[in-house]
Amino acid sequence: xxxxxxxxxxxxxxxxxxxxxxxxxxxxxxxxxxxxxxxxxxxxxxxxxxxxxxxxxxxxxxxxxxxxxxxxxxxxxxxxxxxxxxxxxxxxxxxxxxxxxxxxxxxxxxxxxxxxxxxxxxxxxxxxxxxxxxxxxxxxxxxxxxxxxxxxxxxxxxxxxxxxxxxxxxxxxxxxxxxxxxxxxxxxxxxxxxxxxxxxxxxxxxxxxxxxxxxxxxxxxxxxxxxxxxxxxxxxxxxxxxxxxxxxxxxxxxxxxxxxxxxxxxxxxxxxxxxxxxxxxxxxxxxxxxxxxxxxxxxxxxxxxxxxxxxxxxxxxxxxxxxxxxxxxxxxxxxxxxxxxxxxxxxxxxxxxxxxxxx
Amino acid sequence: xxxxxxxxxxxxxxxxxxxxxxxxxxxxxxxxxxxxxxxxxxxxxxxxxxxxxxxxxxxxxxxxxxxxxxxxxxxxxxxxxxxxxxxxxxxxxxxxxxxxxxxxxxxxxxxxxxxxxxxxxxxxxxxxxxxxxxxxxxxxxxxxxxxxxxxxxxxxxxxxxxxxxxxxxxxxxxxxxxxxxxxxxxxxxxxxxxxxxxxxxxxxxxxxxxxxxxxxxxxxxxxxxxxxxxxxxxxxxxxxxxxxxxxxxxxxxxxxxxxxxxxxxxxxxxxxxxxxxxxxxxxxxxxxxxxxxxxxxxxxxxxxxxxxxxxxxxxxxxxxxxxxxxxxxxxxxxxxxxxxxxxxxxxxxxxxxxxxxxxxxxxxxx
Numbered sequence: 167x168x169x170x171x172x173x174x175x176x177x178x179x180x181x182x183x184x185x186x187x188x189x190x191x192x193x194x195x196x197x198x199x200x201x202x203x204x205x206x207x208x209x210x211x212x213x214x215x216x217x218x219x220x221x222x223x224x225x226x227x228x229x230x231x232x233x234x235x236x237x238x239x240x241x242x243x244x245x246x247x248x249x250x251x252x253x254x255x256x257x258x259x260x261x262x263x264x265x266x267x268x269x270x271x272x273x274x275x276x277x278x279x280x281x282x283x284x285x286x287x288x289x290x291x292x293x294x295x296x297x298x299x300x301x302x303x304x305x306x307x308x309x310x311x312x313x314x315x316x317x318x319x320x321x322x323x324x325x326x327x328x329x330x331x332x333x334x335x336x337x338x339x340x341x342x343x344x345x346x347x348x349x350x351x352x353x354x355x356x357x358x359x360x361x362x363x364x365x366x367x368x369x370x371x372x373x374x375x376x377x378x379x380x381x382x383x384x385x386x387x388x389x390x391x392x393x394x395x396x397x398x399x400x401x402x403x404x405x406x407x408x409x410x411x412x413x414x415x416x417x418x419x420x421x422x423x424x425x426x427x428x429x430x431x432x433x434x435x436x437x438x439x440x441x442x443x444x445x446x447x448x449x450x451x452x453x454x455x456x457x458x459x460x461x462x463x464x465x466x467x468x469x470x471x472x473x474x475x476x477x478x479x480x481x482x483x484x485x486x487x488x489x490x491x492x493x494x495x496x497x498x499x500x501x502x503x504x505x506x507x508x509x510x511x512x513x514x515x516x517x518x519x520x521x522x523x524x525x
Numbered sequence: 526x527x528x529x530x531x532x533x534x535x536x537x538x539x540x541x542x543x544x545x546x547x548x549x550x551x552x553x554x555x556x557x558x559x560x561x562x563x564x565x566x567x568x569x570x571x572x573x574x575x576x577x578x579x580x581x582x583x584x585x586x587x588x589x590x591x592x593x594x595x596x597x598x599x600x601x602x603x604x605x606x607x608x609x610x611x612x613x614x615x616x617x618x619x620x621x622x623x624x625x626x627x628x629x630x631x632x633x634x635x636x637x638x639x640x641x642x643x644x645x646x647x648x649x650x651x652x653x654x655x656x657x658x659x660x661x662x663x664x665x666x667x668x669x670x671x672x673x674x675x676x677x678x679x680x681x682x683x684x685x686x687x688x689x690x691x692x693x694x695x696x697x698x699x700x701x702x703x704x705x706x707x708x709x710x711x712x713x714x715x716x717x718x719x720x721x722x723x724x725x726x727x728x729x730x731x732x733x734x735x736x737x738x739x740x741x742x743x744x745x746x747x748x749x750x751x752x753x754x755x756x757x758x759x760x761x762x763x764x765x766x767x768x769x770x771x772x773x774x775x776x777x778x779x780x781x782x783x784x785x786x787x788x789x790x791x792x793x794x795x796x797x798x799x800x801x802x803x804x805x806x807x808x809x810x811x812x813x814x815x816x817x818x819x820x821x822x823x824x825x826x827x828x829x830x831x832x833x834x835x836x837x838x839x840x841x842x843x844x845x846x847x848x849x850x851x852x853x854x855x856x857x858x859x860x861x862x863x864x865x866x867x868x869x870x871x872x873x874x875x876x877x878x879x880x881x882x883x884x885x886x887x888x889x890x891x
Contacts, residue, residue: 233823237846265870321764387700387764389867393826393844446610449770467770469614490766493642 209418209511210336215312215377215410218252219304220245220403222317224274224371225491226261227388230399231317231381247407249414257300257316257371260292265389267491268293274316277301278369297371305374313337313410314375315403319395320384321490323453325354326402329380331361331368337377340419340512344409345402354383354398357456358426359485359502379406385453388490418513427456427483427502434496436466436474445474447488447498459484459501466498586795586888587715592787596681597622597631597780598695601651601748602868603638606768607760607776608696624784626791627691634677634695634748637669642766644868645670651695655746659684674748682751692720693752694783696776699761700867701876702830705733705775708757709803710750712739717754718886722799723786724779731775734833735803736862736879743806743877756783762830765867795890804833804860804879811873813843813851822851824865824875832862836878843875 222235238245238254245252256262258273270291281294282301304311320327328342339358346356359382365373372378381402386395413419436445445466451459458481459465465484466474476482482501486492599612615622615631622629633639635650647668653659658671659678681690699706705728707721725733736759738744749755758779763772790796813821822843828836835858836842843851853859859878863869866876 233820233846236819241846321767385764387762387867388766389870390700390764390865391820391823392829392865393823394829396823397826442613443610446768446770446773449774452769452771469610470618488767488769490764493766 209421209513211513211515212337212377212413213312213515214249214414215337216250216414217311218250218313218315218407218410219311219375220252220254220315220317221257221371222254223259223262224257224316225267225272225318226258226263226269227265227267228317228319228386229389229391230319230383230386230396232256232262233391233396234317234400234403244404245407247411249411252315252407255300255304258293258296260296267388270294273297274318274371275369277371277373279366281369300371301374311375312377313341314372314378315406316371316378316380317399317403318380318382319386319388320382320486321387322384322455322485322487324357324382324384324455324485326351326356326398327359327382327384327485328356329359329361329382330378331363331370331372331380332365332378333360333362335377336509336512337413338379339424339507339509340413341377341379341406341409343422343424343509344419345405346424349401349405351398351401353394356402358424360426360428360505362428413512413514416514419511421509421511423506423508426505426507427485428505430482430501430503432495432497432500433465433484435493435498436468443493444468445472448473451484451487451499453487455485455487456483458482586798586890587886588890589716589790591791591891592627592691594690595627595629595692595694595784595787596690596752597629598634598693598748599631600633600635600639601695602644602649602697603635603640604642604644604765605696605698605763606642606766607698607763607773608758609633609639610768610773611696611777611780622780622784624788624791626788629784632677632681635670635673637673644765647671650674651697651748652745654678654684654748654750656684658746677748678751684751690752692754692756692783692787693749694780695747695749695755695757696780697757697759698763698765698772699759699863700764701761701832701862701864703734703759703761703832703862705731705779706757706759706761706862707733707735707779708759709735709737710739710744710747710755710757712737712803712805712882712884714754715886715889717756718801718884719796719799719889720754720756720783720786721803722801722886723796724782725801727782727785728778732833733779734862735801737803737805737882737884740806743809758783790889790891793891795888798888799886801884801886803882803884804862805882806862807859807878807880809872809874809877810842810861812870812875813845820870821845822849825850828861828864828876830864832864832876833860835859836861 222231235254235256260269271293273293273296276293276297281297303309328345330338342358372380381399383395383399386392435443438444445468448464448467451465459476460481461476461478463476464473465476483504484499484501487499597612599608612631612633638645648670650670650673653671653674659675661675678684683689707724709717709721721735747755749757758776760772760776763769815821822845825841825844827841836853837858838853838855840853841850842853859880861876862879864876
């Protein structure tokens, strides 16, 4: 089965559970109020979530996920629930071994149709080969996993960011909501984050699962394991597995409203004629992820001490501020908008109740 | 072994100072190395020196020749970005660090590592300035950093010769919560002690700790060690590959105070005798490891970010994935530093234990 067919099938399956059409679905704002109303009237039905994988070490120097995946590979009992057993996986073992983000190419940008469908070649970067392996094992045909957790860290002050790449994925939105409401942490609160891109443009690892959620916890330097960040991530994963277990057992999750931070644009550092960074993140913006950035506020400071101001017209919510790995991607921060969202109820497909035993 | 040497040193220094002699059996400069004055026993020893007022006053001042050549090293580790950015900036805008009495030369020491934004290419540049590596009799393909070390040694050294640069300020960052830290290699170097004192006083109320790495087991052959007066400037916390404006500003201030000190000194300012509280490295502590050598535990949350804070017997240090806690079992309070430094995982170092010691320097003048 080709990737395209695969992805069509995938879309179709989700759609069969809700009253949506195949065109782009909007949940946002009032412009689609009518469709929203229709949607909210009936619960979204999803099939049983029996195959769950937890990826750590997608980036080899983001240590919370690396440490947890390594631990669970040795002692998997923590990942067992009544209705399923989640499987841990080190996504980029070579990068983990070297404690680098990647060896040849950023693995979390390798899940494009182009890379996954292209024939193998000896000159392929290591991560291309690894992406195809992961896709074969977790993302294709009868092996399609129902839920993917992908564990990441950031050097930015983003707390516990619950990052999703598909606006259509109601299941992961409910899971995120469950995390948000059942696990409190003042120092690392949950934020709903959406990179709203069409599936065909999705190059992230979470692209290969039926439902997926990326946990992005920070701040934590690359190559460092902090106990506080690790235990928060562990708590969130466990809580997420509890949610899936409850869902499988037939619990219905009511509709709810939430705020979501939706990516608007990526902002690069000011650069000189040689392409070198000529200004750095302003101390007034540093560590202010998710804090409203208003027009006229300083965002960069040059080496000569000159402030550069945000000249946009609207308030935005900056995220990934001063993320170490994004210097090479020419991103100083990512601005988002805050969108209020109404999410329909979620329940298990009729007739699909779990019989209570592990498969 | 080192401890006993230190004790001898303390006693002899004390005696020498107390009787007003300027001769010191262990070096040309009279000094006292005093342990942590907070301990009761030591407090008495401390006041012995302090109260008579003689010790300090009777010592003659040490005179040094003017500081003529100063280098500022950035990018010794290519992913410690404050120094990389500052030095790159100063290479274009030298006026910020220019002082009229001396040459100040900014220099990127590991350009390939800087370009790739990694700590090093083949081997840690800040560990290879030993005589063997510098001498050039290594056979086969020479690692990039050894090649670079020889080049740096010929430009700013040679190490141990009178032709070497007077002062090298080597700029580093750490992921540990150490704030501004000055790294001192030699407890007998009055000039550098006076400089540390000056920087520390100028930085107040911002803290500026001094770490003394003069220890046979822990000391390493640093890049800056080719200068007559080497000093490391270590500012954190900052993740590798990130440049924070606040950390950059702190580092810039430290460098400017260091240059001011040298300028004042060259102009003939006399610096009175001083005492300097330093944290002297005692020992590196590794992570608990399992049978395959992998990490068996991580830094306990109550030790994380607690650099320079007392670690008392019984305090937790590590925690395993199963929640088991390893506590500190030493007999004395120590002061941990470089707690959870990213670059030290591969060096088998979770943190370093230090003790507080007070150094004394004579008056200093041109």
